[in-house]
Amino acid sequence: MPLPGNTMIGLEVHMQIDVGKLFCNCKSEGELLDASFTRRLHSTSGEIGSKDISTNYEESRDRLFKYIISGNSCLIEADEEPPKRINPGALKAALSMSLAFGSSILERVSVMRKVVIDGSNTGGFQRTSLVAIGGEINSGGVTAGITSICLEEDSCKKVDERENLVTYSLDRLGLPLIEISTAPDMKSADEAIAIAKEIGNRMMVLGLLRKGADSIRQDVNFSMGYGRVEIKGVSKLSSIKEILEAEAKRQEWLAKAVKIVKERGGYEELKFTEVSSLFRDSNSKMVIKGIEEGRRIFASKLPNFRGVMKTEGFRVGREIADALKQINIKGVIHYEELPAYGLTLAERDMVAAQLELKENDSFLMLIINSDSANMAKSTIEGRIEKILSLDFSETRAALVDNSTRYMRPLSGSSRMYPETDIPVITISSPLLESATEETPQPLSEFTADISKKYGISGQDAETLISERNIKKFTGIANDKNGKIISRIINQTIPELNKKYQREIEWENIKEVLEFCNENSLGRYSMEKALGLIYSGSRKEDALNLKLLRPLTEGQIKILIERHEINLHSNIADIMKKLNALDEGVVDPLLVAGLLNTEKNKGSN
Amino acid sequence: MPLPGNTMIGLEVHMQIDVGKLFCNCKSEGELLDASFTRRLHSTSGEIGSKDISTNYEESRDRLFKYIISGNSCLIEADEEPPKRINPGALKAALSMSLAFGSSILERVSVMRKVVIDGSNTGGFQRTSLVAIGGEINSGGVTAGITSICLEEDSCKKVDERENLVTYSLDRLGLPLIEISTAPDMKSADEAIAIAKEIGNRMMVLGLLRKGADSIRQDVNFSMGYGRVEIKGVSKLSSIKEILEAEAKRQEWLAKAVKIVKERGGYEELKFTEVSSLFRDSNSKMVIKGIEEGRRIFASKLPNFRGVMKTEGFRVGREIADALKQINIKGVIHYEELPAYGLTLAERDMVAAQLELKENDSFLMLIINSDSANMAKSTIEGRIEKILSLDFSETRAALVDNSTRYMRPLSGSSRMYPETDIPVITISSPLLESATEETPQPLSEFTADISKKYGISGQDAETLISERNIKKFTGIANDKNGKIISRIINQTIPELNKKYQREIEWENIKEVLEFCNENSLGRYSMEKALGLIYSGSRKEDALNLKLLRPLTEGQIKILIERHEINLHSNIADIMKKLNALDEGVVDPLLVAGLLNTEKNKGSN
């Protein structure tokens, strides 16, 4: 199904940058440790004094949060120390990105707290700051205005979720994210994809995008006349299209359902009555278990909703169930889906009779603790009234099957209040200048420039950029050794990582390559030195000129003669023997040349 | 066997006193906790500058000590804090005991450290101070002079002992001990027992002897012409006789053996040679296991010792083995005991042949690590030379079977040096006066006095004294309530302890009894109140006059009528019903009276 003509799409692209954490000195990566702590979060008044609707919502869930400590977390992630001042590298990156799209940078940046009490932030808020306003993005003829560019901290990764206990890990918390929000200027998924790609490309050109599957996540804003829906957590660009189409379909059916219900006369207040006695002899496991655990069965008529709950494309039943799930009530049952869950048609009809259902009426039935009944009722009513008002605006989560699920109402502005622990940041001229110098070019230009400047193929340049290695490359390569260095980075190191099943910190690799550069040692020497390091040699031992010197053709000849190496065996064997001598690095081309000469001798 | 005529016996009686610990504020009793620490001890120079022989001895064992923490231990027992000043109650007790025997009290008491590095003291020394000198003890016609009265701290209890790890608990460490040492004035075990008993009796009269099986331990000094043997840890008086007789027998046989060996020409330096090869095909499990574990077999001729190693009463073999055991070498094998341990006569003779044994010679064989060979050799030689010198003086341990075992050489005076952490203590006049007031009388006099003063039977008084309850008793009893209180202490509380399987701190019991005394409540009220406390009532609730008031005959009558209690059932049932009313305490005598009247009525 194509998207309707009045579709408006906006994007919020979040990009993790690899410069350490935003408000402390922890690294970007860290293993999870065998230690944790638990917390509860309480909603507080925002700046304007009123609690925000979305935070109240979370608080009603009264959950315990457990946090697993990681090697790259400290007291700041644990909310046990105020943040340090902002990471200047992260700020500079945000400025460079702003400059790339002509966005106007604020002279003074205020760090804000955005209240989020789902536990994903230990403090109960996410720190975020508006860095720039305005500007626009062009890509393949599509243009989208920028509303804001923000620098924020990433949240915790969710590790496990149970009824009242949600477990998070601290490794991702506090990583800097650049958030670029566009105006709802896109009309189609393809346009949205083009714009999102352009943003990601610039970020790769900047060279600070973190490695990892979730380093770019986008939220998609979508509207087709029933209010704005914010779809969270679209990680793959390619799925935007399918997600939006599914969402458009959902809204269309929902609007149809509203029309039907309204035509029938609309809805009345729900009246839940206990119907447990009707199920005394039920064989439904769900019922038996529920009763055993002390729950009771309540049901209410849902006038005029029959046929729109779960028929054809109608899914009002699921809308209600999703809302209830947020307050930890599972398993709302409605007329239309029966028989199911071991419940029979006869049982359905008993309930229908007791509730005096008319032809167009549906019912809702809950197996819950009586304490929860009131909360369930008000949640269901709230949901139904929202739908009937044809205002479908809300926050939804993208699921793996490209459908979406209700998450919470849209967050309002009162969720935000100033981060009092961090003084307002004045953007200094040196910082701004330095950011300007590093403003990322468009990807194609940049690739061409790199290719030209370092004398490497466009393909190699692209690989360096897309694998997030461009900063490493430009940090050490020059016009002379570009080819060698790109080969080392693009090929040798991934091979070594694979062979030795481990990675070595770039700082150490860099030292090896610099040593070789300084001593005019070429590719084979570099590979030899790196091999030694990977196999466990100490740096002091590996960086040994005697081991790493490239042997000349003459030296190779002498070695072959002195050690009586048979030149008539294959080249791999000869190389192996020569290498085992540890007299220096052997260029296989030279050996091949010698073999050739030898062969020619033979044939002469 | 009677003891020889030149027997001289002296005693060192150690008595634990129950006044808390000597150099800290911990209590006398405490459970072991689930926590421990480990230590090593190093020998240090004593005051005179030379290391004492007995400490060197221990050090050669290089062991790790583990200490289990108890609820009545603190940093001081853990050797993590200097001692606090001396417990005045303990000092006063030592003074009172000194006065009881006419011992001269020092005006200034110096605390000393006696180096003991067997781990039984966490500091590596026992704190001890000489309190009085001289005096004498008379008992049943026996008189023994006193050499010294000391106040010292008890050592750790040994919990477990393995090759290189000895485990102790800290509960006993630091308990005050009064040590009374007598001159060697006793000629027989009976005399020694009489003197020991008299010391113990005075201590019981003082009323501070700790409860528990090992609250009195005595070391016995014994000599019969071959030097002084100090026998440690004789806990039961009754076993003195048997121990001394066994020791006299040991020394007599040992002297005989020495005579034989000397007549044969004495002994020569040992020469251990390896004989492992002789046992290549041995079937002895001991040998096979030893060789497998890397040990080797060494043997040396032991000239002129055949026949005295393990024949008739001769036991030189065991003397040598005991000495080796102290340096952790087990299983010395000698000629005479073979065949044994799976070793055959043929194997014995092979060794004998290799060592060129003559008729009167024995041999010693060891299966040990070659590292240990030298230490073994010098240990054996030292032991043999000591025996041949007919100086049998040493420290021996009393064993459960009333034999004794070699422990270590006698300790010398250089083991002692001042406890620098505690200033010299000047005995103040008030303390001395107070101690004088409490000088313990002889037991019989005291028993008679108590019996008279409090109007209780001699039997009851004796029980109070021997069960260490006399201080509790005199602390609360007077001439009027003596009988009741002695009954409560001697009978009720032991019964309650048994019934509820727990003990209640005296402080709490005392509060209950005092409350009853103040409110003129008698035995049954006390028993009721105590029963409530034992069954878990809070003190506030139990000490309730309404619950505890004794009911008059009239009141009981009214209750019986009001609650229609059948006076024709048995008295136990009636008591039970009356008690269940919780209207007050019912004296069973009154009920019996009522029953009698009723019965008489019936028979009228």
Place this chain on the structure above:
Amino acid sequence: MPESNKPENGDIIKFTWKGKEMEGTFISIDSDFFNVKLENGYNISIKPQSFEIIKKGVSFAVNEGKGAKVSGKGKPISLITTGGTIVSKVDYRTGAVFPSLDIEELTSRFRYMEQNYRLKRVDFSNILSENIEPGQWVEIAKKTEHELRNSEGVVISHGTDTMSYTASALAFMFEKQMGPVILVGSQRSSDRPSSDSYLNLEAAVGFATSEFGEVGISMHHNSSDERIDLIRGTRSRKMHSTRRDAFKSIGEHPVGAFQDGLFSLSGKYRRKCRENVLKTKLEKEVSLVYFHPGLEVEDLEKSMDGKKGMVIMGTGLGHINTKYLQSISERVKGGMKAVATTQCIYGSTNLDIYSTGREMEKAGIISAGNILPETAYVKMMHLLGNYSEEEFEVLMKTNMRGEILEREELGVYL
């Protein structure tokens, strides 16, 4: 910019910046920069090219705690507020945190509290604890004494910085007390969802209804929202500048705990009495000196000038450089009291062990044993204020309010 035209806190303004027209709520001006809250919630701080007030707003003054002063039914508890992080609020104009009196926001969180307790809020002051003076300890003590007469117990909300000093001072002033006095604070201000104030206060109110007849502190046991410790005031110390579990019970286990909704007291404590006995005199001419290498004799002398007493935080067992002894000895002879504590915090002083200690004793310096330095300081003020000079040494060495550990267990250390 004419004063009359200046927008006020809360006004909705329209303004242009770098050619962009925007709207937002005006917050404040800070050297020509307008602080404005945009519709999306972000604050920006910009110099507008032009602006116009499009709607006069309601100034969002901070809620000064208009809630009822007494609420709930159940056991009566008085809550004396003295400021501090636990009742702190953000000042959205300056961005700073400042103390507020709106304790109701905390208490209303726990519905069951209203059922179990009748909470009475008593406003004492609104100051940060680093600014509290000894004179205010006395005022707090008097107010507390008054409240104890009508409540089961008193909870005092207090800034954490000097909470232990105040707790010690109250402990010494109350020779007897009719109910628990529990100080409570928070290390994460109440304006953040993760604040520790909720649980600390919930526990404090519970502790205040117990038999505990002493002054205690109710704070987190560890980093989790899991267990709250009741720490004896005279043995408490703030050991971390920022963590929730900053307060530690030094050298002894906490006296009580609150976990999983259950309260427990353990160890030895004084039970509440039938009357209050309050001794509020304090000698203020007392100094607390941190000994360290490089502290010259003249420096120390200045700290002693005009003082009736001095607490020295010595090293290790309480030692100080022996070069000061003559000077100290002279002043002690002149009537000044000198007490040695240890800057190690944990463990005890003992002047019997080393020659330095013995010389210090000869110079008249009194060993504080294991009294914490800050507690010894407060105790000295109390003793010099209420007792004769002759009683001083004996009382300093007497365990009056649990300030001395009779014994130190092995397991109670870092």
Place this chain on the structure above:
Amino acid sequence: MPESNKPENGDIIKFTWKGKEMEGTFISIDSDFFNVKLENGYNISIKPQSFEIIKKGVSFAVNEGKGAKVSGKGKPISLITTGGTIVSKVDYRTGAVFPSLDIEELTSRFRYMEQNYRLKRVDFSNILSENIEPGQWVEIAKKTEHELRNSEGVVISHGTDTMSYTASALAFMFEKQMGPVILVGSQRSSDRPSSDSYLNLEAAVGFATSEFGEVGISMHHNSSDERIDLIRGTRSRKMHSTRRDAFKSIGEHPVGAFQDGLFSLSGKYRRKCRENVLKTKLEKEVSLVYFHPGLEVEDLEKSMDGKKGMVIMGTGLGHINTKYLQSISERVKGGMKAVATTQCIYGSTNLDIYSTGREMEKAGIISAGNILPETAYVKMMHLLGNYSEEEFEVLMKTNMRGEILEREELGVYL
């Protein structure tokens, strides 16, 4: 008693007391009381009725460390002795403990040490650490620098009381160092069998042969003779007056450990260099002040008089009573440096959070972050002695010798 007739230390005397005749070794006289060691080893202190010298004895003077100054073969290590408990001896005349130089008694204990190391004993001084002055830090540094040129590393035996101060001072003075400098002490004197000195020293010598190019402290990890920690000097603090494990690595894990005969280093540390660079100037006009309620403005002013710098141990995040600020501000304008640390010991100062902090910053007070107060004091002396006034603030906030924790982990606290 005629002087000539007085027995001397070591004489065997016969004497009568309360009619009893006894014999013993004369030790000393203390106000008419004879201290005599009896044959059974007990010392008694009595006034004899009469006495007679029956044998002149050899005075048992304390062994002054006559052992060889160099012993063993293997890696060369210099051992600088400065006194302290680790080399303490009992003075059997007064009963006091005093420092001795007989380090050989310790080293000879470990036979294998002689095989692995060539130990050279360098006698520096014989004083208790509470009497060490900053001037002596410099002397120790110079001697250490000299020894580093010929040894793999230097071990310094030191009294524990001010060991962390000396360690910090050495750390700052050594801008570069050719080998490890390890301070070692003991909490139980070497005259007792349970002394911790043996294991502490064994570990220290091992640490001294490592790659560690910093100044560290080698002391027990816990109460057991099990593991010795290598603690970075600038992060070390004596946290208990008497326990073996008194020294703690504050806010970070120890840099190294010795256990079961194995040495390991972990975490970040500076490797040893090819040269020594020593900066020994120290500004001594620096004060270290412990803020507390009741500290009056005049008291603080006295501490600042004539000083070039002041380190304040504030509360919590570094706060002090705001009433001092005017006075401090004036002096800062006059050139004095003021640095705020926290008396919490653990955690960091931060003057950005509360209004008090912001006002302190305005008054010119510099936040020390998580530098320990004593370390900040030493660092200030070092910076004012060797750098220009303009560099001060930047350097104070720069991590020069591991004194600043870049990050504080959750698991490193009480």
